[in-house]
Structure formats: C-alpha cells, structure tokens
Amino acid sequence: MTTIEPKTATKPIQAINVQQQNAALRADILSAVGRVIDHGQFILGPEVEALERQWAALCDTSHAVGVSNGTTALTLTLRALRVKSGDEVITAPNSFIASASAIVHAGARPRFADVGADYNLDPQAVERAITKQTRGIVVVHLGGRPAAMEALGVIAKRHGLWIVEDAAQAPSAKIHGQPVGSFGAAGCFSLHPLKTAGACGDAGIIVTNNGDLADRLRLLRNHGFTSRQEDCAHWGFNARLDAIQAAIVLTKLPHLQGWVTQRRANAAVYRENLPELVTLPPERAENFAVYQTFPILADQRDTLAEHLQSLDISTAVHYRVPMHLLDACVGLGYGVGDFPVAESQATRLLSLPIHEGLNESDILRVCEAVAGFYTR
Numbered sequence: 343m344t345t346i347e348p349k350t351a352t353k354p355i356q357a358i359n360v361q362q363q364n365a366a367l368r369a370d371i372l373s374a375v376g377r378v379i380d381h382g383q384f385i386l387g388p389e390v391e392a393l394e395r396q397w398a399a400l401c402d403t404s405h406a407v408g409v410s411n412g413t414t415a416l417t418l419t420l421r422a423l424r425v426k427s428g429d430e431v432i433t434a435p436n437s438f439i440a441s442a443s444a445i446v447h448a449g450a451r452p453r454f455a456d457v458g459a460d461y462n463l464d465p466q467a468v469e470r471a472i473t474k475q476t477r478g479i480v481v482v483h484l485g486g487r488p489a490a491m492e493a494l495g496v497i498a499k500r501h502g503l504w505i506v507e508d509a510a511q512a513p514s515a516k517i518h519g520q521p522v523g524s525f526g527a528a529g530c531f532s533l534h535p536l537k538t539a540g541a542c543g544d545a546g547i548i549v550t551n552n553g554d555l556a557d558r559l560r561l562l563r564n565h566g567f568t569s570r571q572e573d574c575a576h577w578g579f580n581a582r583l584d585a586i587q588a589a590i591v592l593t594k595l596p597h598l599q600g601w602v603t604q605r606r607a608n609a610a611v612y613r614e615n616l617p618e619l620v621t622l623p624p625e626r627a628e629n630f631a632v633y634q635t636f637p638i639l640a641d642q643r644d645t646l647a648e649h650l651q652s653l654d655i656s657t658a659v660h661y662r663v664p665m666h667l668l669d670a671c672v673g674l675g676y677g678v679g680d681f682p683v684a685e686s687q688a689t690r691l692l693s694l695p696i697h698e699g700l701n702e703s704d705i706l707r708v709c710e711a712v713a714g715f716y717t718r
C-alpha cells in the first residue's frame with residue numbers, strides 16, 4: 343500500500359513583525375504602562391525626559407525633543423528653522439509622503455531632486471535643484487541606509503543652506519561611526535509601530551546640537567508655553583510625545599542594537615545568496631546601515647512578489663509612485679520623466695523581509711524562492 347506523505351507546512355515569512363516583537367516584550371511593556379498609570383504624569387513626565395536623554399545619547403547629540411510623531415518632528419523642525427511662505431526646501435521624490443508634506447505644512451514649497459543608485463538623494467542633482475528661494479534640504483536615509491552626508495554637507499555649506507535629516511527609518515545608523523541625525527541642523531525620527539524600536543501608537547523625536555533650536559522646538563510642541571500654561575511666547579501646537587508611548591519605547595531601546603545586529607546579519611545573507619539577476623541595495627564601506635527595509639531592484643517585480651506570496655513570503659514596495667507624480671503634488675508642476683532614476687527604480691523596487699524575527703534559514707528560503715522565480 344502506498345502512503346501519501348503529508349505536505350510539510352512551511353512557516354510564513356512576514357514582511358512585518360510588530361506582533362512578534364511586542365509579544366516577546368509583553369510583560370515589560372505592560373508593567374511600563376502600569377507605572378505611568380500609577381504615577382499619573384501623562385503629559386511630559388519622567389518617561390518622556392528619560393527617553394529624550396537616551397535618544398540624545400543614541401544619536402550623540404546634546405538635545406532630544408519628544409513629539410507626537412515623525413511627521414510632526416519634521417514639520418516643527420522646519421518651523422523652528424523659520425521656514426516661510428515662498429521658501430523652497432529640497433527633498434527626495436522616493437520617500438514616504440511625510441518628507442514632503444512636512445515642508446508644505448511648514449509653509450514652504452517642496453522642490454524634488456533625483457536620487458542615485460543608492461536610492462538616496464544624488465548630491466549633484468541637489469545642487470542643480472538649488473534656486474534663490476532654496477533655504478534647506480530634507481535628507482532622507484531611506485530604509486535605514488545613510489545618505490551621502492559628506493557631499494551633501496559640502497553643497498549645503500557652499501549655498502548657505504541648512505540640512506534636516508529625515509532619519510525616520512534609520513535610528514542608530516552611522517557614517518564613519520557618527521550617528522545619523524547628528525549631521526544636520528536637526529535629525530527627525532519616527533517611533534511609529536512599524537519602525538524597529540517603535541511605540542504602540544504614534545510617537546516621534548527630534549535631535550539637535552543647537553540649544554536655541556531645541557528650546558524653540560519645546561515651545562512649538564507645547565502651545566508656545568514658556569511656563570505652566572501662563573506665558574505663551576509664540577503660537578504653538580499640542581504636539582507632545584505621549585508618556586505611555588515614551589515608556590513603551592524605553593522598554594524597547596535596550597534591544598535596539600541586538601535587533602539591528604540581526605537585521606544586518608540577514609542583509610549579509612541576502613548579499614551572499616540572492617541571484618545576480620536582482621540588484622542589491624548599494625552599501626558604502628563607511629556606512630553602518632540598519633536595514634529598516636531591504637529593497638532590491640527586480641525585473642517583473644509584481645510577478646515576483648506574487649510568486650513569493652504563493653510561497654508564504656510577504657514583501658512590500660517602498661514606494662510604488664514617486665511623490666512628484668502623486669495627485670497631492672499636481673500644483674508643484676512636475677510630470678513623468680522629471681526624475682528618471684527615482685521613476686525607474688519605483689517600477690522595480692521590492693522590499694524583501696529583513697526584520698529581526700527572521701534568521702539565516704528564513705532568509706535562505708527567500709533567496710531560493712527568488713532564484714526559483716527567475717529559473718522557472
């Protein structure tokens with residue numbers, strides 16, 4: 343009699359691991375939340391201050407200011423830099439929408455510049471995009487891979503511009519050992535739940551070495567109050583970092599380096615084992631990338647993603663439509679062909695699963711599945 347072998351079920355490989363990360367820290371997270379509920383200082387209490395101290399240390403900066411999310415971090419920073427109507431701020435067209443919407447919310451006009459083979463701003467394209475109205479550059483470290491800060495810094499200096507780093511996807515990434523976020527006038531981070539050490543809700547934080555800028559940010563996030571709700575120096579916002587979210591991020595911060603190490607190990611397995619048919623994200627020797635994502639360039643991207651999904655491997659596309667082609671940007675007057683590198687990459691980018699809950703054998707399974715697709 344012939345026996346039918348049961349089909350061995352393979353574990354799904356997810357692109358995202360929020361539940362897995364939180365389940366592992368559940369007891370710590372709940373007791374941190376309990377402590378805040380017990381002491382009752384929900385607004386700008388000891389947890390916010392502790393996270394600010396620890397985040398400033400992580401970024402090697404003298405100040406950190408906790409705010410309500412990463413988009414607000416960027417918007418308040420641009421406002422604190424006194425961006426005004428008629429000003430232009432340069433950024434990359436291939437980022438999350440907030441890199442550009444923050445410029446609009448601060449009252450200025452986003453001016454895009456094309457990216458290079460590393461998916462980050464191309465310094466020469468940035469220099470070509472500078473006009474008399476340009477005040478600064480929002481540099482995105484896309485996917486946790488640092489942008490060319492040295493070259494961008496030289497250009498910014500030559501034209502009298504400031505740089506704000508959109509480091510939302512890059513906590514603890516470094517260039518020559520220096521943490522991202524500490525290169526420009528300020529660095530803005532998102533602590534959104536999908537980020538590596540994310541909160542259980544919205545949260546964000548800004549770092550800077552400029553004490554005056556930090557003071558202005560503290561006013562802006564808290565209604566402009568200079569004392570407890572009596573003196574209001576400027577119109578501000580309610581944009582404070584929530585104490586419960588700060589407490590949750592504090593429980594995760596001691597794990598960040600371990601998670602980054604695992605993500606980098608996973609990236610190394612991809613680099614060794616992905617077929618040559620796909621293009622790997624370039625990595626400069628001086629950079630310490632933290633791999634919030636691992637975006638490859640792949641022919642037949644969407645069919646490859648379907649093939650991987652059929653094998654229980656989920657992927658993501660960051661980002662399918664470059665920002666200058668979104669309806670929100672129609673008023674800026676851009677069109678197809680304006681940023682050919684970003685546009686061409688957008689048709690081929692595919693983010694493979696990279697998170698710290700995956701190990702070498704998971705990543706090898708993804709590599710085999712990618713190779714299998716191209717040799718069908």
Ligand SMILES: Cc1ncc(COP(=O)(O)O)c(C=O)c1O
Nearest residue numbers: 411412413438440441510532534
């Ligand atoms: C590059 C980038 N900038 C800004 C943001 C905005 O952060 P938040 O969602 O916390 O507002 C994000 C979040 O996804 C991001 O990835």
